[in-house]
Amino acid sequence: MTVEKLITDNIDTWTSALQTRSTAGRGSSGKIDLYGIKKLRELILELAVRGKLVPQDPNDEPASELLKRIAAEKAELVKQGKIKKQKPLPEISEEEKPFELPEGWEWVTLAAVGEIVGGGTPKSDNLQYWTKEGLKWLTPSDLYGLKGKYISTGARDITVEGLASSSARMMPKGAVLFSSRAPIGYVAIAGADLSTNQGFKSCVPYIKESSEYIYYFLLSAAKKIDAEASGTTFKEVSGAVVSKILMPLPPLNEQLKIVARADELISLCDQLEQHSLTTLNAHQQLVETLLATLTDSQSAAELADNWARISEHFDTLFTTEASIEALKQTILQLAVMGKLVPQDPNDEPASELLKRIAQEKEQLIKDGKIKKQKPLSPIPISDDEKPFELPKGWEWARLSELIIEDTQNGLSKKANDDKNGVPLLRISSATTRSDFIINEKEFKLTSDYSAAQLMGYALRKGDLLAVRFNGNKDFVGRIALFSGSTKGPVLYPDKLIRIRLPAQLIDPLLVRLMFNSKTIRVLIEKYCATTVGNWGISAKNLKAVLMPVPPVKEQQRILRTIHDLFIICDNLFVTLKTLQQTQLHLADALTDAAIN
Numbered sequence: 001m002t003v004e005k006l007i008t009d010n011i012d013t014w015t016s017a018l019q020t021r022s023t024a025g026r027g028s029s030g031k032i033d034l035y036g037i038k039k040l041r042e043l044i045l046e047l048a049v050r051g052k053l054v055p056q057d058p059n060d061e062p063a064s065e066l067l068k069r070i071a072a073e074k075a076e077l078v079k080q081g082k083i084k085k086q087k088p089l090p091e092i093s094e095e096e097k098p099f100e101l102p103e104g105w106e107w108v109t110l111a112a113v114g115e116i117v118g119g120g121t122p123k124s125d126n127l128q129y130w131t132k133e134g135l136k137w138l139t140p141s142d143l144y145g146l147k148g149k150y151i152s153t154g155a156r157d158i159t160v161e162g163l164a165s166s167s168a169r170m171m172p173k174g175a176v177l178f179s180s181r182a183p184i185g186y187v188a189i190a191g192a193d194l195s196t197n198q199g200f201k202s203c204v205p206y207i208k209e210s211s212e213y214i215y216y217f218l219l220s221a222a223k224k225i226d227a228e229a230s231g232t233t234f235k236e237v238s239g240a241v242v243s244k245i246l247m248p249l250p251p252l253n254e255q256l257k258i259v260a261r262a263d264e265l266i267s268l269c270d271q272l273e274q275h276s277l278t279t280l281n282a283h284q285q286l287v288e289t290l291l292a293t294l295t296d297s298q299s300a301a302e303l304a305d306n307w308a309r310i311s312e313h314f315d316t317l318f319t320t321e322a323s324i325e326a327l328k329q330t331i332l333q334l335a336v337m338g339k340l341v342p343q344d345p346n347d348e349p350a351s352e353l354l355k356r357i358a359q360e361k362e363q364l365i366k367d368g369k370i371k372k373q374k375p376l377s378p379i380p381i382s383d384d385e386k387p388f389e390l391p392k393g394w395e396w397a398r399l400s401e402l403i404i405e406d407t408q409n410g411l412s413k414k415a416n417d418d419k420n421g422v423p424l425l426r427i428s429s430a431t432t433r434s435d436f437i438i439n440e441k442e443f444k445l446t447s448d449y450s451a452a453q454l455m456g457y458a459l460r461k462g463d464l465l466a467v468r469f470n471g472n473k474d475f476v477g478r479i480a481l482f483s484g485s486t487k488g489p490v491l492y493p494d495k496l497i498r499i500r501l502p503a504q505l506i507d508p509l510l511v512r513l514m515f516n517s518k519t520i521r522v523l524i525e526k527y528c529a530t531t532v533g534n535w536g537i538s539a540k541n542l543k544a545v546l547m548p549v550p551p552v553k554e555q556q557r558i559l560r561t562i563h564d565l566f567i568i569c570d571n572l573f574v575t576l577k578t579l580q581q582t583q584l585h586l587a588d589a590l591t592d593a594a595i596n
Helices: 003-009 011-016 035-049 063-079 160-165 208-227 239-243 252-295 300-312 321-337 350-366 451-457 508-515 518-525 539-543 552-595
Strands: 106-109 114-117 135-138 156-158 176-180 184-190 202-205 246-249 395-398 405-409 422-425 443-446 464-467 479-481 496-500 529-531 534-536 546-549
Touching: 003 011, 003 035, 003 252, 011 035, 011 252, 011 552, 035 208, 035 252, 035 552, 063 106, 063 246, 114 239, 135 160, 176 208, 176 239, 184 208, 202 208, 208 246, 208 252, 252 300, 252 321, 321 508, 321 518, 321 552, 350 395, 350 546, 405 539, 464 508, 479 508, 496 539, 508 518, 508 546, 508 552, 518 546
Parallel strands: none
Antiparallel strands: 106 246, 114 202, 135 156, 176 184, 176 202, 395 546, 405 496, 422 443, 464 479, 464 496, 529 534
16 A cells, blocks of 8 residues: 555545644644654554665665765865764674564664764853854754744854854754753754753764765654653753664665655645644634523523524534533533523512521521621622622622622641641642533642631532632642542642632532633632732632622532533533544554564
C-alpha cells in the first residue's frame, strides 16, 4: 500500500481520533489533542527513516560511499584545526540494530555524520555581553511554536565578547539544532550562522546536503532520546548520549527524495490539522449558538420550539466533550433563570422563604447559638445588578441573606500527618471533582488544634466550601458540597470558606449548582482580586454575590430535573469516551501495521 493510499483510505481514522488534554487553556478546541494526525506525523517520520517512504534506486551511490566522503571531510576539518580528532567509533553490533535496513543503507551513530555541539550562556548581569543586534543566540524557548524547519534568530543576541566568555559556539547555517533539556526534543535547522545556550546538543553535518534528513531523523527519534535523559531538577540528555544515537543512513540521493516526500506529507498533515481545528471550532460555535436560543427564549412556547430544533439534530450536535459540557452549562443556566421547570402558582413565594430565614437567624442570635452578623439587615439590591428578570414567585437575594450562620474561613494550621490526628482537607478537595462535591480523599492528618477549634471548624453534612484563594481565577469562588461520607470530624483549611445554610429552606445542592453556573460565575469574578499572581475573594465579597431564589417546592423540582438531564449528559460522555478509545486504538493499530 502506498503512503498516499494509506492516508486517503483511512482519512476518517486520522481525523476522528481525538484525545482530551488533561491541562489546557480556554477555548473549544484548545483542550483537544488531534491524536490521529499526531500519529500520522509519527508514522510518516518512521517510514522515512526505515526506507519505506520512497522507493530505492539501485543506481544510487550507496551510503557506504557517502561515509567515505564524510571521513575525508572530517580529516580535512581536523587538518585545518576546525575540529578535534575523534577517537575511532566502535563497530555497531547486529544486536544493537533496531531493524533491518534497505540495501544501500548503513547504520551509523549521529556523531559519525556530524559534530555534536553544546552551547553556553554569557553572564546575564554583564551588559557588555548582550546586544540588540549582534551574534544570533538561541534558547529552547525560541523553538516553541516554530512553524517550519528553519530558524535564524532568537529573542536575544550576544556580543563577540559574550561568545568568548561562555562555552557557546558559532555554528554554520545548516546546523541541526536539538534541544536537550527544558524541554527535550525541539528540532530546527539554523537558517543563518548562530549559537545556542547549554540547552542544546546540536549536530553540524559534515555533508551539508544531509541537514534536512538529519532534521527529520531527530524528529522521529526525539521520544527515544528523551527516554535516555537523566536528572532530578529537570531531565537532560548529554552530548555523549546524543552522539551515540543510532541513525539509519540512506544514500545521499535518496535522502533528498525522502526530504521532498516528507515535506509534502507533513504539509498535508498541517492542512488536515487546520481543517480539523476549523471544523471543531465551527461545530462548537454552532452548538453554543443553538443552546443560546434556549436561554434567550422569551416564553415557554418559544423555548419548546427552540428545543425541538436542537433535539432534531441531537445526535450530531453533542459529539464532543466541549459540546456536552456546554449542554450541562445550559441546563444550569435555564435552572438559574427559572426556565427549566414550570412555575406552580400554589407554591409559597420565595419572599416568604427569605422572611423565615431572617426570623430563624434572629431567634438563633437571641438564643446565643450564633453571633450577630454585620450587617444583619440585607444589603440593598439595585435594578442594575440584576442580570435578568425572574419568574413570578422568585426573588433576588445576596448570599448573606441565605446563610444561617456567618461564613467562616478555615484553620490556618499545617498538617503534621499525625496518624492519630483528624483529616484536614486540602484546597484541591474543592476543585478536583466535576460534580462540585468535596473530594473527601484529598486530606492530610493533623493533631494541631484545640478542643474549641475542633468544635468550631468541624464540618457538617450539607456544608458548602468556597475556594477563597487560588492561582487559577476559574477556581476562586467555586463552591463544593461536603457530603459527610467520612466518619468522624473533618476540618478544612484557611483557603476555603465554610457556608452553612438552612437546608430545609435553601437546598445546598441547588446553591452549589447555581454558584457554578456561568451567570453566577460572572458575578463572582467581579469581586475577585489578584495579588502576586494569585486570585482571591474575601468572605465579605462572597456574601455580597447575588443569587436567584426559587420557592422551596420549585427547588426540589429543579434538582430532580437537573439530576435526570445530567444522567443523560453523563451517559453521552461515557459513550463518547468509549468511541474515542476505539478510535485511538484504530489509529495505533493502523500505525503499527504500516511500520511492521
